[in-house]
Amino acid sequence: MTDIVVTGLGITSALGVGAxxxxxxxxxxxxxxxxxxxLRSKHTHLPVGEVDCTNAELREMLxxxxxxxxTRASLIGAAAMRxxxxxxxxxxxxxxxxxxxxxxxxxxxxxxxxxxxxxxLFTKEKNDYIELHDCGSSTDMIALAFPGQFDMVTTISTxxxxxxxxxxxxxxxxxxxxxxxxxxxxSDCLSKFHLNGFKSLMILDDQPCRPFDKNRNGLNLGEGAAxxxxxxxxxxRNRGISPLCVFSGYGNRCDAFHQTATSPDGEGAYxxxxxxxxxxxxxxxxxxxxxxxxxxxxxxxxxxxKALMRVFGDKMPMVSSTKSYTGHTTGASGAVEAVISILAxxxxxxxxxxxFSEKMDSLTFKPVSKVKIGVxxxxxxxxxxxxxxxxSSCIFSKIS
Amino acid sequence: MSIFIQGISQISIQQPLSxxxxxxxxIPHTIMSPSIDPDFGKYFSPxxxxxxxxxxxxxxxxxxxxxxxxxxxxxxxxxxxxxxxxIEPTEKFLTEMIENDEECLPPAAFSQSTHNTIAAQxxxxxxxxxxxxxYAHRGTSFDSALFDAFLQxxxxxxxxxLVGSYDxxxxxxxxxxxxxxxxxxxxxxIQQLRHxxxxxxxxxxxxxxxxxxxxxxxxxxxxxxxxxxxYRPTILQIKxxxxxxxxxxxxxxxxxxxxxxxxxxxxxxxxxxxxxxxxCFKDVPLLWYKQLFGESFSASAxxxxxxxxxxxxxxxxxHLFFFPExxxxxxxxxxxxxxxxxxxxxxxxxxxxxx
Amino acid sequence: MEHLxxxxxxxxxxxxxxxxxxxxxxxxxxxxxxxGLGLDSIDALELIVxxxxxxxxxxxxANEGKEIFKSVRVMAEYIKEHRTK
Numbered sequence: 001m002t003d004i005v006v007t008g009l010g011i012t013s014a015l016g017v018g019a020x021x022x023x024x025x026x027x028x029x030x031x032x033x034x035x036x037x038x039l040r041s042k043h044t045h046l047p048v049g050e051v052d053c054t055n056a057e058l059r060e061m062l063x064x065x066x067x068x069x070x071t072r073a074s075l076i077g078a079a080a081m082r083x084x085x086x087x088x089x090x091x092x093x094x095x096x097x098x099x100x101x102x103x104x105x106x107x108x109x110x111x112x113x114x115x116x117x118x119x120x121l122f123t124k125e126k127n128d129y130i131e132l133h134d135c136g137s138s139t140d141m142i143a144l145a146f147p148g149q150f151d152m153v154t155t156i157s158t159x160x161x162x163x164x165x166x167x168x169x170x171x172x173x174x175x176x177x178x179x180x181x182x183x184x185x186x187s188d189c190l191s192k193f194h195l196n197g198f199k200s201l202m203i204l205d206d207q208p209c210r211p212f213d214k215n216r217n218g219l220n221l222g223e224g225a226a227x228x229x230x231x232x233x234x235x236x237r238n239r240g241i242s243p244l245c246v247f248s249g250y251g252n253r254c255d256a257f258h259q260t261a262t263s264p265d266g267e268g269a270y271x272x273x274x275x276x277x278x279x280x281x282x283x284x285x286x287x288x289x290x291x292x293x294x295x296x297x298x299x300x301x302x303x304x305x306k307a308l309m310r311v312f313g314d315k316m317p318m319v320s321s322t323k324s325y326t327g328h329t330t331g332a333s334g335a336v337e338a339v340i341s342i343l344a345x346x347x348x349x350x351x352x353x354x355x356f357s358e359k360m361d362s363l364t365f366k367p368v369s370k371v372k373i374g375v376x377x378x379x380x381x382x383x384x385x386x387x388x389x390x391x392s393s394c395i396f397s398k399i400s
Numbered sequence: 401m402s403i404f405i406q407g408i409s410q411i412s413i414q415q416p417l418s419x420x421x422x423x424x425x426x427i428p429h430t431i432m433s434p435s436i437d438p439d440f441g442k443y444f445s446p447x448x449x450x451x452x453x454x455x456x457x458x459x460x461x462x463x464x465x466x467x468x469x470x471x472x473x474x475x476x477x478x479x480x481x482x483x484x485x486x487i488e489p490t491e492k493f494l495t496e497m498i499e500n501d502e503e504c505l506p507p508a509a510f511s512q513s514t515h516n517t518i519a520a521q522x523x524x525x526x527x528x529x530x531x532x533x534x535y536a537h538r539g540t541s542f543d544s545a546l547f548d549a550f551l552q553x554x555x556x557x558x559x560x561x562l563v564g565s566y567d568x569x570x571x572x573x574x575x576x577x578x579x580x581x582x583x584x585x586x587x588x589x590i591q592q593l594r595h596x597x598x599x600x601x602x603x604x605x606x607x608x609x610x611x612x613x614x615x616x617x618x619x620x621x622x623x624x625x626x627x628x629x630x631y632r633p634t635i636l637q638i639k640x641x642x643x644x645x646x647x648x649x650x651x652x653x654x655x656x657x658x659x660x661x662x663x664x665x666x667x668x669x670x671x672x673x674x675x676x677x678x679x680c681f682k683d684v685p686l687l688w689y690k691q692l693f694g695e696s697f698s699a700s701a702x703x704x705x706x707x708x709x710x711x712x713x714x715x716x717x718x719h720l721f722f723f724p725e726x727x728x729x730x731x732x733x734x735x736x737x738x739x740x741x742x743x744x745x746x747x748x749x750x751x752x753x754x755x
Numbered sequence: 756m757e758h759l760x761x762x763x764x765x766x767x768x769x770x771x772x773x774x775x776x777x778x779x780x781x782x783x784x785x786x787x788x789x790x791g792l793g794l795d796s797i798d799a800l801e802l803i804v805x806x807x808x809x810x811x812x813x814x815x816x817a818n819e820g821k822e823i824f825k826s827v828r829v830m831a832e833y834i835k836e837h838r839t840k
Contacts, residue, residue: 126579136538153631154544157515157536172551197510202817254523254532388520446774504808507800
C-alpha cells in the first residue's frame with residue numbers, strides 16, 4: 001500500500017472563508033455560533049453557525065452571474081473548492097492528471113426547494129431550481145464551477161458522516177489507481193427543512209451547544225463546506241508539491257442500533273475507531289488528539305464518550321468537539337472537522353471544546369476546554385457519525 | 401480477486417422478485433406505470449413497518465429475497481444508491497412545514513427522510529456492523545455504489561457486499577420533473593420510445609438488490625469484471641476509457657457480445673448512444689431495458705441486471721435488442737457484456753460483466 | 756375520562772401508524788414503551804407532537820414525556836389536567 005497524502009485544503013464555515021480565518025478563530029477561541037441572520041426561519045431563538053456571507057456576496061466572490069440558478073450549498077462548496085484546488089496547485093489543471101471529485105451532502109438543494117416548492121408544483125413555467133433539488137446536482141454545480149477540472153464526479157449522502165465517507169472512497173480510488181488526484185469533502189447550507197427536522201427530534205439547544213458537558217442540552221446547526229486534495233505520495237512528489245500530512249487510516253462501521261439514536265455503549269463508533277487504528281498500524285496511545293463528533297446531544301456524547309473510553313482506556317488523548325465553534329455542519333462536518341484536525345496537526349495546537357464546565361458523570365475524561373498551543377501532535381483522529389448509525393473515523397498523521 | 405454476482409432481486413414495473421420479464425415482459429401502457437409489489441407480510445411485522453414508506457419496504461423485501469436465494473445472510477458491506485432518497489417522508493415533512501408554518505412537525509417523517517435510511521434500515525434488520533454507505537448522484541447513483549464495492553473487493557477489504565439502488569416516484573416529483581420534459585407528453589406505447597424524435601421517457605420505480613461475493617459458486621450469475629465512471633467525457637476520452645477497460649481485462653471489442661445501453665426514448669439522452677454506436681460499437685449488438693423498467697435515477701441498475709440475467713441464461717431474448725436485426729447476429733451464448741450508462745451526458749459509466 | 760381514553764387510543768393508532776391494531780388491543784393500563792406496546796424514542800416524539808397539536812400542551816424537552824407516557828390512562832389524566840384546547 002502506498003501512502004495517501006493530503007496536498008490541499010479548503011474550508012468555508014461560520015469561522016470564515018479560508019483556512020487562515022478558520023485557524024485564527026480557533027486559536028483565539030472565538031466561536032462562529034450566533035443569532036440567525038441569513039436563514040429565514042421563524043425559530044430565530046435558535047443559535048446557528050452561519051457562513052457570514054450573503055448569497056450575493058458569495059456569487060461576487062466566485063464570479064457567478066447574479067441570475068444564474070445555483071444553491072447556497074453549491075456556492076459555499078465552490079468557495080471551499082477554489083481554495084483547495086489553489087492550495088494544491090491545481091487551479092489550472094494539468095491535463096495529464098486524472099482528477100476526481102467525491103462530495104458529501106445531506107439536504108442538497110433543499111434550501112431552495114423549500115422556498116420555491118409552491119412554484120415547483122403550481123406554476124406553469126419551469127423553475128430552474130427544480131433541477132437543483134437533489135443531492136447529486138449540488139455536487140454537479142460545484143464541479144461545473146471549475147470547467148474541465150474533473151474526470152469523475154459522485155455524491156455520498158450518509159447524513160452527518162457524508163463527507164468522511166467521501167474521504168474513504170477517495171482513498172480507495174487512489175490505492176486502486178483509478179485517479180491521480182481525488183478532491184474529497186462535502187457541502188451543506190442551512191435549510192428550514194433540517195432545522196425544523198432536528199427541532200422535531202428535540203435535539204436543538206437554544207443556548208450555544210455544550211459538547212461533553214454534564215448539562216448539555218442539544219446541538220446547534222451550522223453550515224459550511226470543506227475539501228481536501230488527496231493523492232498518492234508519488235504523484236505529489238512528481239508534481240513538486242509538498243504534502244501537508246498523511247491520510248493514514250479510516251474505519252466505516254454501522255451502529256445498527258436505531259434509526260436516530262446511538263447505542264448506549266457506542267458500538268459503531270468503537271468499531272470505526274478501532275478499524276481506523278488497525279488500518280493505520282497504530283496503537284491507541286499513538287493518537288494525540290481526537291476531534292470528536294461531539295454534537296452536544298444527550299445521546300451522542302454519552303455513547304461517543306463510552307466508545308472513546310473503550311478504545312483509549314485510561315490513556316485518553318486530548319479530546320475536543322469543534323462543533324462548539326462551527327455548529328453541526330451535517331453533511332459537510334466530516335470534511336470541516338478533518339480540515340480543522342489537519343490545521344491542528346500542522347500548527348501544533350488543540351482547539352478548545354467551548355462552553356464546557358462540568359464533567360459528565362458517566363465519563364472518566366474531560367474535553368480540552370481551553371485552546372492548547374505548542375503541543376506536538378503526531379496523529380489525530382476525527383470522528384463523524386450519522387443518523388442510521390453511519391459511523392466513520394479518519395486518522396491523519398504528520399509527515400515523518 | 402474475482403467478484404461474482406450471486407443473485408439479484410427486483411421490484412419494478414415487471415413481476416416482482418422474478419425474471420418472468422425475460423420471456424414474458426409486462427408492457428408499460430402508461431407514462432407512470434406502477435411497480436408490482438409482492439406481499440410484504442413475510443418480510444416484516446406491522447409493528448416493524450409502522451414507519452416504513454413504500455421505498456423502504458421494497459428495499460427490505462428485495463434484499464431479504466436475494467439473501468434468501470443466495471444463502472448469503474451477512475454481507476461485509478451494505479452499499480446503496482438512490483437519486484432522491486426517501487421522497488415520500490421528505491415531501492410529507494416539507495409540505496407540513498410549509499402548511500403549518502414550521503409548527504408541530506412529524507419527527508418520524510424527518511427521521512426517515514435522509515437518503516441513508518435505506519442502507520441503515522437494512523443494517524438494522526440484519527444487525528450488520530460492517531461498512532455502510534449511500535450514494536446519491538442522480539442517474540449514476542447505482543453505478544457509484546457498485547464502483548465503491550468493486551474497489552473494496554479489489555483492495556481485499558470485503559468478501560461480500562449487498563449493493564442496491566432504490567428510487568420511487570411520487571405524484572409531486574413526477575409533476576416537477578414533467579416541467580423539465582422528463583416524460584413523454586403524448587405517450588402511446590413503448591414502440592414510440594425507439595428512434596424517438598421527441599423529448600421525455602416513461603417513469604418507473606426501482607428497488608433492486610444484488611449480492612456480490614468473492615467466492616465462486618455454481619449458482620453465480622456472472623462475474624463483475626470492471627466498473628469505471630467518468631465525467632463529461634469527449635468521444636475521444638470515451639474511446640480511450642473503453643480501450644483501457646478492455647485492455648485491463650484482456651479482451652478485444654470483438655469479444656464483447658452485446659452492450660446494454662440506457663436508451664429511453666428521450667431524444668437528447670439517446671443521441672449520446674447513437675454517437676457511441678457510430679464511434680465505438682459499430683458492429684456490436686446493442687440492448688435496451690428502459691422500455692420495460694421505465695426511467696428513474698436508479699434505472700441504470702436494471703442495465704446491469706438485464707446483462708446479468710442474459711449471462712446466466714446464456715441467451716438474449718429478441719425483445720431486448722434495440723435494433724431488432726441484431727438478434728440474428730448473436731449466434732453463441734453471450735460471454736462478455738458491457739453496460740453503458742450516462743446521465744445528461746455528464747456522468748458516464750461503463751460496467752463489464754462476464755460469464 | 757373513559758371517553759378521552761378511547762379517543763386517545765384512536766389518535767395513537769393513527770399518528771403512530773399502528774396498522775392492524777384497534778383501540779381494544781391497547782390496554783390503557785399497560786406501559787406504552789418497552790415491555791407493553793413496544794414503542795421507541797421516535798414514537799415518544801410523535802406523541803409529544805400529538806399533545807401539542809390536539810390538546811395544546813407544549814413539552815419543553817423529551818424527558819418530560821417519560822412520566823406522561825407511562826400508560827394511556829396516565830396520559831389521559833395528564834391531558835385532562837393540562838389541556839388548553
